[in-house]
Amino acid sequence: xxxxxxAPSPTGxxxxxxxxxxxxxxxxxxxxxxxxxxxxxxxxxxRSLKEYExxxxxxxxxxxxxxxxxxxxxxxxxxxxxxxxxxxTTNRHAYNCYCSEELLEEDRNRLISEGKKPMYVGRxxxxxxxxxxxxxxxxxxxxxxxxxxxTTGFRDMIRxxxxxxxxxxxxxxxxxRADGVPTYNFAVVIDDALMxxxxxxxxxxxISNTPKQVLIYNALGFTPPEFAHVSMILGEDGKRLSKxxxxxxxxxxxxxxxxxxxxxxxxxxxxxxxxxxxxxxxEDMIKxxxxxxxxxxxxxxxxxxLLWLNSHYIKSSPPERLIxxxxxxxxxxxxxxxxxxxxxxxxxxxxxxxKTASLIEALKPRxxxxxxxxxxxxxxxxxDITYNGSLLSGFNFNDGENLNKEVSFLNExxxxxxxxxDNSGVNLIKERFNSFLSGHNWTLKEKAMIIRIALTxxxxxxxxxxxxxxxxxxxxxGRILKFIDFIHNYLF
RNA sequence: GGCCCCAUAGUCUAGCGGUCAGGACGUUGCCCUCUCACGGCAAUAACACGGGUUCGAAUCCCGUUGGGGCUGCCA
Numbered sequence: 001x002x003x004x005x006x007a008p009s010p011t012g013x014x015x016x017x018x019x020x021x022x023x024x025x026x027x028x029x030x031x032x033x034x035x036x037x038x039x040x041x042x043x044x045x046x047r048s049l050k051e052y053e054x055x056x057x058x059x060x061x062x063x064x065x066x067x068x069x070x071x072x073x074x075x076x077x078x079x080x081x082x083x084x085x086x087x088x089t090t091n092r093h094a095y096n097c098y099c100s101e102e103l104l105e106e107d108r109n110r111l112i113s114e115g116k117k118p119m120y121v122g123r124x125x126x127x128x129x130x131x132x133x134x135x136x137x138x139x140x141x142x143x144x145x146x147x148x149x150x151t152t153g154f155r156d157m158i159r160x161x162x163x164x165x166x167x168x169x170x171x172x173x174x175x176x177r178a179d180g181v182p183t184y185n186f187a188v189v190i191d192d193a194l195m196x197x198x199x200x201x202x203x204x205x206x207i208s209n210t211p212k213q214v215l216i217y218n219a220l221g222f223t224p225p226e227f228a229h230v231s232m233i234l235g236e237d238g239k240r241l242s243k244x245x246x247x248x249x250x251x252x253x254x255x256x257x258x259x260x261x262x263x264x265x266x267x268x269x270x271x272x273x274x275x276x277x278x279x280x281x282x283e284d285m286i287k288x289x290x291x292x293x294x295x296x297x298x299x300x301x302x303x304x305x306l307l308w309l310n311s312h313y314i315k316s317s318p319p320e321r322l323i324x325x326x327x328x329x330x331x332x333x334x335x336x337x338x339x340x341x342x343x344x345x346x347x348x349x350x351x352x353x354x355k356t357a358s359l360i361e362a363l364k365p366r367x368x369x370x371x372x373x374x375x376x377x378x379x380x381x382x383x384d385i386t387y388n389g390s391l392l393s394g395f396n397f398n399d400g401e402n403l404n405k406e407v408s409f410l411n412e413x414x415x416x417x418x419x420x421x422d423n424s425g426v427n428l429i430k431e432r433f434n435s436f437l438s439g440h441n442w443t444l445k446e447k448a449m450i451i452r453i454a455l456t457x458x459x460x461x462x463x464x465x466x467x468x469x470x471x472x473x474x475x476x477x478g479r480i481l482k483f484i485d486f487i488h489n490y491l492f
Numbered sequence: 493g494g495c496c497c498c499a500u501a502g503u504c505u506a507g508c509g510g511u512c513a514g515g516a517c518g519u520u521g522c523c524c525u526c527u528c529a530c531g532g533c534a535a536u537a538a539c540a541c542g543g544g545u546u547c548g549a550a551u552c553c554c555g556u557u558g559g560g561g562c563u564g565c566c567a
Contacts, residue, residue, distance in 0.1 A: 009567050044566055101565070117494060118563075139565055159497080169495055169563090177565040184567045208496055208562040231498070231560085238559065266504090269516090273505055276515040295505075298560060302503045305517040315530080365530035376528095448526030460528045 002034030003198050006065075007188065009041040010053035013249035016301070017203065017233045017241055018056075019063065020267040024230060025201045026065045027268070027289035034198075038067035039191060042075045043181055059250035063260045064282055072195065074187050081182035084190050084220060085140055085175060093219035094175060096138040097124040119171040140176035142186075144215060152211040157199075157228040157291050165211050173212055189213045193222040201291070204229040204298075228291050230271060231298040241301055255330045257370030259317065262310035270299045279312065311368040319357040323350050326370050348381060350374075358426060359470040362462035379456035380470050385479070387486040391453045397491055406450055407487065410480050412440065413451060417468075417477050430465040454483035 006022035008014065029036040038060070042048035060066065074081075088094035097120075099107075108118040125143065144167055153164030175186035182190070192200060207229050217224040235245035247253060253263055265280050272295070274280070274288045314322065327349045350356060359380055360373065367373035379385050397403045416436045420429065437444060448464045455467050455476055468476055 007567090011567075041567065047566075097565095104565090112493085115493070156497095163496070165495065171563080174565050179565080181565085183565065188567090203561090204497060205561050206567090209567090211496095229497080234560075236503085240560070269504065271504085273515095276506065278504095278516050297498050299505090300503060302517070305504065308517055311530090363529095366528065444526045446526090452527065458527090462528085464526055 001198075002029055002032045003037065003196055004029040004034065004201060005037045005039050005192070005195065005197050006060075006067075007039040007041050007191075007202075008056050009044060009047075010049055010056060011044060011047040012052055013251055014056040014059040015241075016248050016250065016253075016263075016267065019059070019065075019250060019263065020233065020270060021202055021230060022060060022065050023063075023264060023267055023285075024272070024289075024294070025199075027285050028199060028201060028291060029068075030286045031289045035068040036065075037069045037195065038071040039195070040071055040073045040075075041184070041187065042073060043184065043187055045075070045181065048075070055249075055251060059254075062250070062254060063264055065264075072191065074182075074191065077187075077191070078181065080194070081176070081187055081190055082180060085182070085186070088142070088175070088216075088219055089140060091219065092143065094140050094142050095125060095127065096132060096134065097141045097172075097174070098133070098136055098138045099123055122172065125172065137178045139174045139178050141172040142175050142212070142215065142219075144170045144172055152214055154210050154214050154224060154227050156207070157226055158230065158294050159296055160292075163207060163210070165208075170211055170215070175216070185209055185212050186216060189216040189220070189222070192225060193217065193220070197225050199226045199228060201228045201230060204231050228294070230294060231296060233270060234298050234300045236300060236302075238300065245301070251330070254328075255371075257326070257329060257372065257374070258306070258310050259313045259325065259370075262306065262313045265313075266306045266309050270301070271295050279309075307368045311365075314367055314370070314373070315364050317364075319360040320352055322360055322364075322370060322373070323352050323356065326350055326374050329370065329374075350377070350381065355470045355472065356380075358466060359462065362466040362470075366462065376461075379458065379461070379467075383475070383478075385457035387453070387457050387483060387490075389490055391457070391459065392487070392490065395450065397487065403487070403491070407484060409442070409447060410450070410454065410484055412436075414477055414480055417473050417480070420473055422473070424469070426465050426469045429468050433465060433468070455479050 004025040006018075006025050008018050008022075026036045028034075038057070040053055040056075042053070057071070085094065089096065099120075104120070107121050111118045111121075120141065124138075124141070146167060148166075148168070150167040151164045152167055152170065153162050155162050173185060174183050176182055191197075210227055210229075214224050216222075233241045235241045237245075239245075241248055247256065250263070254260075261281065264282065264285070268280060268285050268289075269278065272289070272293055274293060277284075277288075280288070359377060363373050363376050367376060374381075395402065395406060397406070413436075416433070420432060424432070434444070437447060444464075449459070451464055452461050452467065453459060455461075455464075455471060461467055471479070
């Protein structure tokens with residue numbers, strides 16, 4: 001049975017690049033009815049944090065990339081690594097190295113200045129038994145077999161070719177630190193072997209590590225798994241994606257109003273394709289995923305396309321779900337007051353209901369993110385909307401006749417509102433409003449804008465019927481009065 | 493520096509010896525229209541370069557250039 005894993009180290013929030021490798025591993029396993037598991041590689045005791053681990057797990061959950069087994073923690077398996085390390089030293093596939101870090105540093109500098117490779121000089125490679133002193137601080141190094149024609153390699157499933165390097169290119173790398181903690185290259189091998197991982201899908205920054213790992217598999221008598229190295233995700237500047245490029249962690253996207261399926265869909269198409277298809281549900285991805293359709297070259301992260309997918313999924317989500325997700329965003333949409341200051345009221349949770357649902361329906365095609373959607377709901381969520389003079393440009397209120405005409409229209413509109421049945425739906429409002437206008441020989445084109453501005457305080461909003469419906473008779477009426485008030489205060 | 497990986501429009505990609513080099517995002521124009529969007533239609537733009545192999549190369553080989561990665565008692 002196929003079994004894959006995602007093995008992040010909890011030294012940072014779950015990164016977008018990590019999500020893609022997790023997704024690929026997940027899809028590959030699920031495609032063949034196999035298992036996908038999570039392994040926390042927390043051997044870097046300095047930098048690993050529980051907070052990050054929690055973020056990784058929460059983020060994967062949010063994305064629907066779930067582990068089939070309880071997550072394995074490397075920090076709880078130090079005894080295992082030690083015992084395998086012992087096997088290697090007794091096999092003479094590894095040796096104790098007593099060189100101090102300072103000495104190593106000197107070696108390195110000297111070799112570099114001589115224009116040579118900064119590899120371990122081999123001082124402790126062939127120590128006599130009497131020279132050993134395990135009580136002294138030491139690391140354990142893997143003893144790479146030397147010889148001009150010796151090579152080590154592996155087949156990469158994505159490139160469908162062998163990557164082979166000369167053993168002379170491979171240093172006698174450390175597998176066990178002085179404090180008894182295994183290094184990455186050692187712990188991965190032990191765990192992947194013991195966990196029966198059949199396929200390793202990971203970033204191609206691990207290509208050069210793989211020969212080292214193959215050496216360990218062989219020395220321990222394990223059969224190496226299949227390897228598939230996926231290219232990196234680059235920022236717009238062509239450099240490897242990092243914090244410098246802005247939002248790189250999943251939580252940024254969650255709180256920024258992205259839907260998990262948009263992120264998954266975007267990421268799966270970064271490097272993988274299925275003909276000309278662009279839209280994939282999780283089921284679609286599982287159904288069609290295969291390693292041979294993964295591209296070899298690196299991909300540049302493109303926010304525009306992610307936004308396109310996000311708006312696509314917003315459009316196809318029911319309002320109730322959208323409301324829940326908006327309320328779930330950690331950092332709120334950050335509603336600003338007239339002075340551009342954020343206010344406390346942004347904590348307010350949106351209540352579900354017919355009017356809210358209708359408004360959200362109207363806002364769907366206008367919002368690329370949920371954050372944007374919530375900002376556009378401001379006029380609906382809060383009553384303290386403000387007007388400013390620039391809203392009046394275009395009405396030519398300096399002309400007194402014009403002013404009187406519009407104000408009397410607004411007054412007529414008040415009467416119209418009062419005449420509306422209390423529980424009017426959008427369709428009835430539309431019908432009544434249109435006959436109200438034509439009864440006075442007005443057109444929608446002439447009159448929609450001033451109502452929009454009065455009701456929302458904005459020149460841009462959803463359709464006018466939806467706005468009236470969402471606000472209701474009472475709130476709408478209040479705003480008309482407030483607006484008339486504003487006009488007079490502003491002009492006189 | 494050494495070693496490894498990669499190379500189709502601005503971006504993601506299809507292509508796997510013979511195609512008018514296809515799709516998507518973006519951009520531009522038009523249509524729709526109460527604003528803004530959505531939507532519809534159309535347009536724009538690519539095989540990095542140089543050698544081979546072949547009747548024929550985006551496709552195969554070599555080199556150049558460019559980009560990325562590794563070169564830690566990080567992962």
